[in-house]
Amino acid sequence: MILYVTNIYNYPFIQGKIRDSSILLENNRQIWVFINIRPTFEVKLNTNILKPTLPKGTRDFLPLDIKKRDFIFTTIRHHFKLFGYDAIETPAMESLETLMGKYGDEGDRLLFKILNNGDYLQGVSDDLIERKDSQGLIRQISKRGLRYDLTVPFARFIVMNRQNIKFPFKRSAIQPVWRADKPQKGRYQEFYQCDADVAGSSSLYYEAELIRLYDGVFKALNVPVVIRWNNRKVLYGIIETAGLVDEFQLVTVVIDKLDKIGKEGVKAELMAKNFSEDSINILFDMIECNHLEELMISMKSETGLKGIEEIKEVMRHLESSPMHNMLKLDATLARGLGYYTGCIFEVNAFGVNMGSIGGGGRYDNLTEIFGLKGVSGVGISFGVERIYDVMNELQLFPKEVSQGKGILISCIDTESFPYSIQIVDQLRSNNIACELYPEVAKLQKQMSFANESGFLRVALVGDNERSQGKVTLKNMETGNQEMVTVEELISRIKEHSL
Amino acid sequence: MILYVTNIYNYPFIQGKIRDSSILLENNRQIWVFINIRPTFEVKLNTNILKPTLPKGTRDFLPLDIKKRDFIFTTIRHHFKLFGYDAIETPAMESLETLMGKYGDEGDRLLFKILNNGDYLQGVSDDLIERKDSQGLIRQISKRGLRYDLTVPFARFIVMNRQNIKFPFKRSAIQPVWRADKPQKGRYQEFYQCDADVAGSSSLYYEAELIRLYDGVFKALNVPVVIRWNNRKVLYGIIETAGLVDEFQLVTVVIDKLDKIGKEGVKAELMAKNFSEDSINILFDMIECNHLEELMISMKSETGLKGIEEIKEVMRHLESSPMHNMLKLDATLARGLGYYTGCIFEVNAFGVNMGSIGGGGRYDNLTEIFGLKGVSGVGISFGVERIYDVMNELQLFPKEVSQGKGILISCIDTESFPYSIQIVDQLRSNNIACELYPEVAKLQKQMSFANESGFLRVALVGDNERSQGKVTLKNMETGNQEMVTVEELISRIKEHSL
Numbered sequence: 001m002i003l004y005v006t007n008i009y010n011y012p013f014i015q016g017k018i019r020d021s022s023i024l025l026e027n028n029r030q031i032w033v034f035i036n037i038r039p040t041f042e043v044k045l046n047t048n049i050l051k052p053t054l055p056k057g058t059r060d061f062l063p064l065d066i067k068k069r070d071f072i073f074t075t076i077r078h079h080f081k082l083f084g085y086d087a088i089e090t091p092a093m094e095s096l097e098t099l100m101g102k103y104g105d106e107g108d109r110l111l112f113k114i115l116n117n118g119d120y121l122q123g124v125s126d127d128l129i130e131r132k133d134s135q136g137l138i139r140q141i142s143k144r145g146l147r148y149d150l151t152v153p154f155a156r157f158i159v160m161n162r163q164n165i166k167f168p169f170k171r172s173a174i175q176p177v178w179r180a181d182k183p184q185k186g187r188y189q190e191f192y193q194c195d196a197d198v199a200g201s202s203s204l205y206y207e208a209e210l211i212r213l214y215d216g217v218f219k220a221l222n223v224p225v226v227i228r229w230n231n232r233k234v235l236y237g238i239i240e241t242a243g244l245v246d247e248f249q250l251v252t253v254v255i256d257k258l259d260k261i262g263k264e265g266v267k268a269e270l271m272a273k274n275f276s277e278d279s280i281n282i283l284f285d286m287i288e289c290n291h292l293e294e295l296m297i298s299m300k301s302e303t304g305l306k307g308i309e310e311i312k313e314v315m316r317h318l319e320s321s322p323m324h325n326m327l328k329l330d331a332t333l334a335r336g337l338g339y340y341t342g343c344i345f346e347v348n349a350f351g352v353n354m355g356s357i358g359g360g361g362r363y364d365n366l367t368e369i370f371g372l373k374g375v376s377g378v379g380i381s382f383g384v385e386r387i388y389d390v391m392n393e394l395q396l397f398p399k400e401v402s403q404g405k406g407i408l409i410s411c412i413d414t415e416s417f418p419y420s421i422q423i424v425d426q427l428r429s430n431n432i433a434c435e436l437y438p439e440v441a442k443l444q445k446q447m448s449f450a451n452e453s454g455f456l457r458v459a460l461v462g463d464n465e466r467s468q469g470k471v472t473l474k475n476m477e478t479g480n481q482e483m484v485t486v487e488e489l490i491s492r493i494k495e496h497s498l
Numbered sequence: 499m500i501l502y503v504t505n506i507y508n509y510p511f512i513q514g515k516i517r518d519s520s521i522l523l524e525n526n527r528q529i530w531v532f533i534n535i536r537p538t539f540e541v542k543l544n545t546n547i548l549k550p551t552l553p554k555g556t557r558d559f560l561p562l563d564i565k566k567r568d569f570i571f572t573t574i575r576h577h578f579k580l581f582g583y584d585a586i587e588t589p590a591m592e593s594l595e596t597l598m599g600k601y602g603d604e605g606d607r608l609l610f611k612i613l614n615n616g617d618y619l620q621g622v623s624d625d626l627i628e629r630k631d632s633q634g635l636i637r638q639i640s641k642r643g644l645r646y647d648l649t650v651p652f653a654r655f656i657v658m659n660r661q662n663i664k665f666p667f668k669r670s671a672i673q674p675v676w677r678a679d680k681p682q683k684g685r686y687q688e689f690y691q692c693d694a695d696v697a698g699s700s701s702l703y704y705e706a707e708l709i710r711l712y713d714g715v716f717k718a719l720n721v722p723v724v725i726r727w728n729n730r731k732v733l734y735g736i737i738e739t740a741g742l743v744d745e746f747q748l749v750t751v752v753i754d755k756l757d758k759i760g761k762e763g764v765k766a767e768l769m770a771k772n773f774s775e776d777s778i779n780i781l782f783d784m785i786e787c788n789h790l791e792e793l794m795i796s797m798k799s800e801t802g803l804k805g806i807e808e809i810k811e812v813m814r815h816l817e818s819s820p821m822h823n824m825l826k827l828d829a830t831l832a833r834g835l836g837y838y839t840g841c842i843f844e845v846n847a848f849g850v851n852m853g854s855i856g857g858g859g860r861y862d863n864l865t866e867i868f869g870l871k872g873v874s875g876v877g878i879s880f881g882v883e884r885i886y887d888v889m890n891e892l893q894l895f896p897k898e899v900s901q902g903k904g905i906l907i908s909c910i911d912t913e914s915f916p917y918s919i920q921i922v923d924q925l926r927s928n929n930i931a932c933e934l935y936p937e938v939a940k941l942q943k944q945m946s947f948a949n950e951s952g953f954l955r956v957a958l959v960g961d962n963e964r965s966q967g968k969v970t971l972k973n974m975e976t977g978n979q980e981m982v983t984v985e986e987l988i989s990r991i992k993e994h995s996l
Contacts, residue, residue: 052654052868063584084933113613115680121630132619156550166951180615203936247746320920370550422818435582438701453664
């Protein structure tokens with residue numbers, strides 16, 4: 001027998017004081033009980049019910065977080081548009097087929113896999129089941145995974161949509177990605193990536209354009225940065241000139257640590273590998289060389305010379321107008337082992353101790369993994385989560401973004417409520433965001449709501465204001481009050497002179 | 499033994515003609531092979547590699563799709579801001595704990611569950627695994643799922659963040675949700691929901707505000723709609739007056755079919771349930787009654803009378819200014835079995851044969867399921883996927899949204915390439931979106947790129963233009979050409995008089 005209480009009027013009756021009750025109908029399946037209660041609207045947590053939680057490594061974003069994040073996204077989106085990088089979107093779920101094997105063994109482990117729906121164990125190998133072989137079973141019970149980055153989906157997108165796009169294809173994407181990394185401060189399992197890439201052109205103009213895109217965005221965000229860049233071919237040429245090309249990957253990895261362990265640390269590591277002092281000296285002379293022409297003279301590598309040529313061409317494309325941020329050619333920049341084959345970029349913010357807030361480069365085989373050869377790509381990425389942290393730390397968010405809400409209309413007289421609604425309608429039809437306190441409550445209650453919600457201004461409406469077609473405008477920061485007409489209110493808000 | 503080809507210079511060599519090759523280094527772990535090739539940049543699909551696919555029920559969005567969808571999202575977002583519904587975001591992944599049991603058995607089945615990472619089979623019940631009990635095993639191998647709607651996460655959000663929010667709390671959310679529904683035309687496994695809700699106030703002003711929000715958005719989208727509304731208490735009162743309250747849910751379900759099976763169909767279904775003709779007549783007299791005052795007279799239910807009172811109050815709050823769309827009180831509107839307890843809304847577009855493109859209502863126990871009682875909520879939802887279909891069908895997207903790209907700078911003379919870059923920089927620093935064809939290619943090639951990419955204007959730059967500080971502006975629709983200075987180009991784009 002199940003007890004129903006009508007869902008027409010389901011006040012939080014358990015919290016309410018029961019004043020009367022009657023059984024209206026009874027049969028063998030259900031009883032309808034009407035309970036006359038005095039509802040209580042107190043907010044109390046019933047400790048018998050499990051307190052909800054979020055999966056580790058995930059976050060809720062409150063309105064103020066969203067406003068600040070939106071400021072970053074909007075700025076970047078605006079520049080993507082200016083520069084002609086059209087937004088596309090790919091689904092959060094991709095075939096595991098598409099994702100697996102693209103990020104190394106570690107990546108495969110960190111992919112979130114989605115359990116097949118329905119009777120997913122039907123037909124799986126008894127052998128795997130009996131041995132409880134978790135890894136072996138994955139592909140039999142899961143055929144989908146969550147996007148791990150935006151680059152592999154972009155490559156898949158190009159291959160699948162190549163009939164509907166025209167090369168060179170410039171695209172941007174701002175979407176969340178998911179990684180089962182161990183969560184820690186500043187590292188989440190769900191976070192946004194923000195990329196701009198060109199596919200299908202090997203023109204070095206795009207390297208220059210992407211540097212300008214970085215420059216424009218960080219200028220607009222008011223985050224002073226240094227944009228470091230290099231060319232993988234130059235790095236290769238230096239290593240080749242030093243006679244260490246047979247250990248290219250190893251040497252690259254060690255050089256990449258320069259930032260962290262310093263020159264002496266890198267030298268020590270290279271010595272430990274039994275490389276000759278001669279080689280190591282050539283290596284350092286060259287990566288520390290500050291003049292491209294000098295580097296060119298010492299470069300004994302065809303690939304390296306091609307890299308220098310590429311750098312010079314990009315620099316020519318940048319001559320048209322001055323940059324706002326510092327651009328620094330840095331022969332030590334390696335950007336890990338990645339798939340980069342030409343220019344590489346990395347952006348660091350001045351004034352904070354944080355890793356790079358952007359990076360990218362050229363990769364010559366974007367879509368080869370999906371069978372489409374000859375599509376060269378170059379792209380950059382904005383580390384929006386870190387940019388957010390930098391801007392918070394340096395207090396770079398504009399006042400209107402980091403501060404609270406605009407204006408609250410506050411009605412303190414029942415007869416004036418319709419007049420208050422009229423004002424609200426009028427403001428909104430003038431494109432002015434505002435809110436109405438939804439009932440005629442005591443002034444003190446409404447003021448404390450306005451304060452705690454972060455409203456900057458309150459327009460008080462009572463009998464007196466209504467009879468004059470005015471409102472009493474209160475500045476919540478200074479406490480100042482003045483009576484103004486609704487028209488005056490509107491024009492002052494529009495002129496930002498409130 | 500593994501074969502490496504250096505990733506420094508990895509042209510699509512397999513497609514290239516091999517001219518020479520040499521083994522540089524050989525040891526027991528790897529061979530470095532240098533291959534001198536003539537790279538081919540032809541785009542060919544290698545059929546040996548699996549053609550990538552998307553999971554069923556998911557989609558890629560191409561730039562034009564995104565532009566049109568963005569027009570809808572931007573319009574809605576603008577109105578959310580005007581009306582004070584602050585955006586929040588919740589993660590795509592929620593604890594299964596949070597999601598399970600909230601959407602009925604069907605919903606539980608349709609939830610996408612995420613496989614635990616690592617050795618997920620370790621420690622699971624031998625019994626379940628031996629019986630291949632897929633359903634029984636779920637909770638042991640999966641603790642996370644993908645968001646199924648925006649309402650349950652909102653309820654969880656309120657409970658978890660209640661120290662940081664102030665009631666009444668107005669929030670909006672535009673995020674994708676995932677359901678393992680059978681994909682079909684217009685139904686996807688990943689799609690956007692778009693909600694505005696107020697939590698923690700039972701003021702009926704919000705019902706009026708949300709109706710106005712619908713009105714404002716659909717006016718701005720230029721989609722003429724009828725906003726139908728009703729109050730669950732009225733529906734309950736009618737059923738109670740007809741003496742059918744003991745079968746309330748059944749009667750509601752049948753009435754909900756009025757749209758589909760018509761009055762006679764509904765009557766027949768009710769007759770088949772052996773309800774008295776008297777009851778059925780009362781029912782129909784009342785739901786077809788067009789006058790609130792008449793309905794009030796025939797209403798023999800306290801709950802029903804309260805519902806009528808609520809409707810009248812909402813109508814009073816709507817008197818302040820006229821609406822743009824039709825608002826229709828409809829006593830037959832039931833909106834399924836849902837959790838609604840007061841006003842309910844549904845929006846239909848004129849001129850297309852499609853289901854509702856919006857809906858919502860008041861629910862008195864938003865957060866009770868997570869132990870927080872007494873939080874009344876009222877909210878509306880925009881069916882963005884359907885709104886998109888309606889606007890496509892009725893061709894309601896503004897021209898500047900549905901048409902292609904703006905302006906392409908096209909350089910046909912090597913010496914003029916730096917001048918072309920200057921123009922691009924100048925346009926962009928004037929906030930004008932533009933693109934540069936990235937190399938000095940033949941005019942015909944560049945024009946066909948401009949055409950196929952959908953550029954509306956091309957600014958041609960050659961020796962002649964450069965020497966005069968001008969460009970030749972070509973209208974790609976009419977074919978007209980004229981020479982203008984860069985300043986003129988900028989001012990004409992800004993004045994939309996191109």
